[in-house]
Amino acid sequence: MSSEGIRVRFAPSPTGPLHMGGVRTALYNYLFAKHNNGKFIIRIEDTDQKRFVPGAQEYIMDALSWCGIIADEGPGIGGNYGPYVQSERNDLYKPYAEQLVTDDKAYYAFDTAEELDAVREQAKQMGMPNWQYNSITRTTLKNSLTLPADEVQRRIAAGEEYIIRMKMPRNQDVRFEDEIRGWVVVNTNNLDDKVLFKSDGIPTYHLANIVDDHLMEISHVIRGEEWLPSAPLHVLLYEAFGWTAPKFAHLPLLLRPDGNGKLSKRDGDRLGFPVFPTNWHTAEGELYSGYRENGYFPEAFINMLAFLGWNPGTTQEIFSMPELIESFSLNRVGKAGAKFDAEKTRWFQQHYLKATPDAELAQLLKKEFNLAESDEKIAQFCHLMKERATFVKDLMAEGKYLLERGNGFDEQTVSKKWKPESGELMTAWKERLSAVNDFTPEILETTFKAFLEEKQLGIGAVLPLFRLLVTGAGTGPSMFEIAAFIGKDETISRMEAGIAELK
Numbered sequence: 001m002s003s004e005g006i007r008v009r010f011a012p013s014p015t016g017p018l019h020m021g022g023v024r025t026a027l028y029n030y031l032f033a034k035h036n037n038g039k040f041i042i043r044i045e046d047t048d049q050k051r052f053v054p055g056a057q058e059y060i061m062d063a064l065s066w067c068g069i070i071a072d073e074g075p076g077i078g079g080n081y082g083p084y085v086q087s088e089r090n091d092l093y094k095p096y097a098e099q100l101v102t103d104d105k106a107y108y109a110f111d112t113a114e115e116l117d118a119v120r121e122q123a124k125q126m127g128m129p130n131w132q133y134n135s136i137t138r139t140t141l142k143n144s145l146t147l148p149a150d151e152v153q154r155r156i157a158a159g160e161e162y163i164i165r166m167k168m169p170r171n172q173d174v175r176f177e178d179e180i181r182g183w184v185v186v187n188t189n190n191l192d193d194k195v196l197f198k199s200d201g202i203p204t205y206h207l208a209n210i211v212d213d214h215l216m217e218i219s220h221v222i223r224g225e226e227w228l229p230s231a232p233l234h235v236l237l238y239e240a241f242g243w244t245a246p247k248f249a250h251l252p253l254l255l256r257p258d259g260n261g262k263l264s265k266r267d268g269d270r271l272g273f274p275v276f277p278t279n280w281h282t283a284e285g286e287l288y289s290g291y292r293e294n295g296y297f298p299e300a301f302i303n304m305l306a307f308l309g310w311n312p313g314t315t316q317e318i319f320s321m322p323e324l325i326e327s328f329s330l331n332r333v334g335k336a337g338a339k340f341d342a343e344k345t346r347w348f349q350q351h352y353l354k355a356t357p358d359a360e361l362a363q364l365l366k367k368e369f370n371l372a373e374s375d376e377k378i379a380q381f382c383h384l385m386k387e388r389a390t391f392v393k394d395l396m397a398e399g400k401y402l403l404e405r406g407n408g409f410d411e412q413t414v415s416k417k418w419k420p421e422s423g424e425l426m427t428a429w430k431e432r433l434s435a436v437n438d439f440t441p442e443i444l445e446t447t448f449k450a451f452l453e454e455k456q457l458g459i460g461a462v463l464p465l466f467r468l469l470v471t472g473a474g475t476g477p478s479m480f481e482i483a484a485f486i487g488k489d490e491t492i493s494r495m496e497a498g499i500a501e502l503k
Contacts, residue, residue, distance in 0.1 A: 006038025007219050010064075010071075011045045011209060014056035017280035017288060018063050019265055021224060021254045024305045028251060029222045030069045031306070031328035041216060042074030044085040047208050049200075054283075057085075063277040063290075067298050068321055081216040086208050093203040096211050096241070097164045097196050101144070105240035106196055108144040108162045109133075110155055115142070132192035135170040164197035166206075166233065174232040179220070179249035179330045186232040194233055206230065210237045213246060222249045222330070249330050252309045253337040263340050273342040277301065295391035297356075300349040308338040318351055350390045358383045364392045373403065380485055384477045399476075402485060405494060406472040413474035414502065417464045423499050425455075426465055430495045439488040441480040448480065469498035 010026040012018060026042075033040040042064070044057050061075065073079025083089055100106035111119075116133070119141070123131035131137070138145060143165070144152045156162065172188045196207040203211075213221060228250045238245035254263040257271065268275030269289055278290035291301045303319055311334075312319070312327045319327065353361070362378035365371065371378055385399040400406070432451050436443060452462060467479050470491055476482065483491045 005219070006033055006036040007041065007217050008033045008038065008222055009041040009043050009213070009216065009218050011043040011212075011223075012060050013045050013048060013051070013205075014053060014060065015048060015051040016053050016056055017265070017276050018060045020275050020277065020291075020305065021263065023063065023067060023069070023277050024254065024308055025222065025224055025251060026064055026069050027067070027302060027305055028310070028328070028330075028333070031324055032220065032222060032330060033072075034325040035328050038219070039072040040069075041079070041081070041218075042071040042077070042084065043212060043216070044075055045205060045209060046085060046087045047202055047205055049087075049202065059278070059280060066292055067277055067302055069302075086212065089208075089212065090202065092215070093208055093211055094197060094201070097203065097207060100166075100196070100240055101164060103240065104167065106164050106167050107138075108152060108156070109138075109165050109193075110142040110147075110160060110162050112161075133165065134192045135168055135188070138165075138193060161199040163195050163199050165193040166196055166237070168193050168233075168236070174235055176231065176235045176245070176248060178228075178231075179222075179247055180252075180333050181228075181250060181335055184228070184231065188232070188236075191232060206233055206237065210234055210241075214238075214241070214243050218246050220247045220249065222251065225250050225253050249333070252334055254308055255337040255339045257340055257342060259337070259339050262337075271342075273340075273345070295393055296345075296349050297352045300345070300352040303352075304345045304348045308340065309333050318348075346390055353389060353391065354386055356386075358386075361386060361392065361395070365395055368392060369396055371403070384481055384485060388477065401471045401473065402482065405490075405497075409468055409472045409498070409502070410474040413464060413468050417468065418502055422465055423503050425462065426469060426495060426499050428455075429462060429466065430492060430499070433483075433488070433495075434492055436488070439484055439491075441478065441484045444480040444483055466495075469495045469502075 008029040010022075010029050012022055012026075030040045032038070042061070044060070046052055046057075057075070064071070071077055073081060074084045077084075097106065101108065119137075120131045123129070133141070140146070145167070147155075168191050169188050174186050174188060175183060177183050194206055195204050197203050212218075231248055231250070234248075235245055255261065256263050256267055263275060265275055265288060274289045274291050274294050276288050276290045278292040280288040280290065282288075292298070299320070302321065302324075303317075306319060306324050306328075307317070310328065310332055313332055356364075358379040359375065361382040362375055365382060366375070366378055373381075381399065381402055382395060384402065385395045388398055389395050429451060432447060433444075436447055448462070452459065455462075463479060464474065467473065467476060467482075470479070470482060470486070486494075
């Protein structure tokens with residue numbers, strides 16, 4: 001463990017938008033750090049300049065901020081271990097690569113891309129399609145292990161391009177204990193001599209992330225399962241430098257809802273749900289939709305993500321961020337891939353909307369729809385409608401009739417419930433309502449029950465007709481609360497207009 005205790009990092013590459021799988025990795029790192037009173041660091045790993053996408057770093061930081069995943073150290077935040085963008089640390093890496101060459105743990109390779117392509121093609125023709133630059137094939141190629149030392153120095157002095165490759169040992173078992181998967185053993189005969197330093201003077205991910213994790217005193221590397229094949233190389237690099245390796249934990253994949261394959265960035269909009277935290281617009285004008293712009297609360301998004309791979313060991317499903325921090329541990333993260341469930345995500349959203357105070361919902365609704373009514377009135381409206389809504393926009397979609405008189409009536413309710421004698425019955429009920437002075441839900445309900453008893457009718461004979469005349473709908477919140485909300489005059493007026501129209 002580092003001298004500063006628990007220190008973890010989330011290290012995305014700015015090669016595009018942050019997929020929800022990346023957000024989950026960030027979340028688990030954050031929860032683990034906070035649970036253990038440690039530090040959560042964001043580091044931007046932009047060594048792959050060919051795939052760099054302008055705006056991606058800003059997107060990553062904005063998306064994590066919306067999610068409530070706030071770093072202790074990182075770009076724009078600061079810290080004692082910066083810079084936190086790898087391209088700003090570029091001068092650090094070459095001496096470490098050279099040290100490995102000096103220590104006979106790596107070597108210079110002068111083979112051109114064209115020469116290696118020719119070797120691969122020749123191997124393919126010989127029935128070896130998976131050719132690798134490794135401990136066997138390197139003995140016949142142009143590198144500092146096969147060329148005389150003076151030849152190597154001459155090539156370097158002449159400015160000939162070269163790369164630095166890891167000198168993978170022959171037939172050696174690499175063992176490390178994964179915090180999620182237990183012991184992992186890989187034989188080096190199955191590994192190639194990975195490039196550590198490129199001819200353009202930029203380190204590869206493998207070298208840069210090892211050096212940075214060491215210099216930033218990272219205690220635990222918590223990352224996606226896709227990095228598991230690289231872990232043996234990273235373990236060997238720590239050994240080569242004589243450094244203590246951090247503990248590793250490789251998270252399970254996020255799977256499509258049907259369980260067939262990894263959830264990809266193109267699955268979301270194709271299958272009808274977002275896979276990004278916030279909207280991403282490509283340079284070509286293509287839009288990938290995000291949870292924020294689809295109306296989800298960040299708390300619902302985070303609660304859903306937390307359960308994609310982790311379980312608390314209890315029946316509790318609703319967790320605030322502090323509760324997640326308190327409950328989280330890596331030993332409750334599973335190995336198997338986690339299937340994404342869009343309906344479950346909506347369920348979380350619905351819960352959080354219902355739990356949001358009416359006054360807070362009112363402000364969100366007024367902001368989205370620019371409503372003229374008072375804050376108190378809109379808060380009452382939200383109270384009436386939020387039990388039936390999933391998103392803030394649903395409040396208006398489902399309950400607009402509470403704020404303005406609608407046009408038309410639900411045809412199915414009219415055909416089933418409106419009879420020739422309904423007009424006379426509703427007129428009698430309207431007159432009874434006209435006599436009510438205290439137009440509260442409680443008084444209205446008492447008056448309604450008395451009316452039914454007097455007429456010797458069931459609820460179903462009167463209430464659907466009352467709802468139809470006042471709202472135009474067949475279902476909705478309590479009619480007594482609706483009538484009290486819109487007021488006596490508007491209730492009577494709507495009933496009169498409806499009776500006249502349906503006669």
